[in-house]
Amino acid sequence: MKNFKFVDASGLDTALAYKLVVGCVVPRPIAWITTMNAKGLVNAAPFSSYNYVATDPPMLGVNIASKAHGLKDTARNILETGEFVVNVADVDNMELMHASAAEFDADVSETSSLGIELIPSLKVKVPRIAHSPIQMECRLDQSVKLGVGRNVLYIGEIVAFHIWDELFDGERVDSIKLNPVARLGGPNYSALGQIFNKPMIQKPPGGEGWVNQVFESTLSGKDKK
Numbered sequence: 001m002k003n004f005k006f007v008d009a010s011g012l013d014t015a016l017a018y019k020l021v022v023g024c025v026v027p028r029p030i031a032w033i034t035t036m037n038a039k040g041l042v043n044a045a046p047f048s049s050y051n052y053v054a055t056d057p058p059m060l061g062v063n064i065a066s067k068a069h070g071l072k073d074t075a076r077n078i079l080e081t082g083e084f085v086v087n088v089a090d091v092d093n094m095e096l097m098h099a100s101a102a103e104f105d106a107d108v109s110e111t112s113s114l115g116i117e118l119i120p121s122l123k124v125k126v127p128r129i130a131h132s133p134i135q136m137e138c139r140l141d142q143s144v145k146l147g148v149g150r151n152v153l154y155i156g157e158i159v160a161f162h163i164w165d166e167l168f169d170g171e172r173v174d175s176i177k178l179n180p181v182a183r184l185g186g187p188n189y190s191a192l193g194q195i196f197n198k199p200m201i202q203k204p205p206g207g208e209g210w211v212n213q214v215f216e217s218t219l220s221g222k223d224k225k
């Protein structure tokens with residue numbers, strides 16, 4: 001058996017807690033979020049503390065940490081307008097997505113400065129990123145302050161999906177062809193690696209004994225290729 005390092009998480013320093021969660025919770029999908037301020041200026045920034053959180057209706061959750069002197073532009077715009085668009089980041093868009101994480105002044109649009117092409121959304125005023133393979137138009141459902149620090153979870157209801165034709169057959173999204181980019185710990189990104197195809201298991205096909213057999217073969221390494 002390997003040795004483990006133990007970290008007691010009670011009273012953990014915030015900077016170390018951050019390093020631990022971003023290193024342990026991997027790979028993370030990236031929400032490349034567009035928002036608009038009250039004057040119509042469009043903002044874009046990436047967020048990887050993000051996932052879907054409900055399906056009825058479909059909802060996404062993204063955790064945006066405040067800065068020492070106030071809200072990030074994305075958070076402020078979401079609260080002001082109640083709208084945002086989650087553009088899925090793929091490998092082809094990685095450089096632009098990464099560049100949009102820079103701290104631009106609130107009155108400077110990342111999309112204009114970086115030349116990110118926008119197209120109109122259908123149900124919200126916030127435009128979507130033209131070269132992103134999937135865009136999800138969202139309306140803010142609720143914002144939830146988490147813990148005692150600067151984290152706030154913004155939960156949005158997806159009110160419209162836009163998916164490239166070639167990725168969608170009307171029912172399933174081809175997430176392999178999508179070629180998403182993910183965030184790892186430190187300054188690292190990753191693309192998809194090996195794909196494992198395992199059909200969903202609802203009931204053990206061979207009764208309870210079958211489950212034990214699976215555990216035993218895993219423990220003894222028999223299942224390893």
Ligand SMILES: Cc1cc2nc3c(=O)[nH]c(=O)nc-3n(C[C@H](O)[C@H](O)[C@H](O)COP(=O)(O)O)c2cc1C
Nearest residue numbers: 045046047048049063064065072073074101102103
């Ligand atoms: C890949 C990536 C993921 C990020 N994820 C988050 C995140 O989940 N939450 C967060 O608060 N900041 C995150 N950031 C940092 C924001 O993108 C950054 O603070 C940005 O300047 C915010 O822009 P805004 O002020 O225009 O909203 C991430 C940065 C990168 C490059």
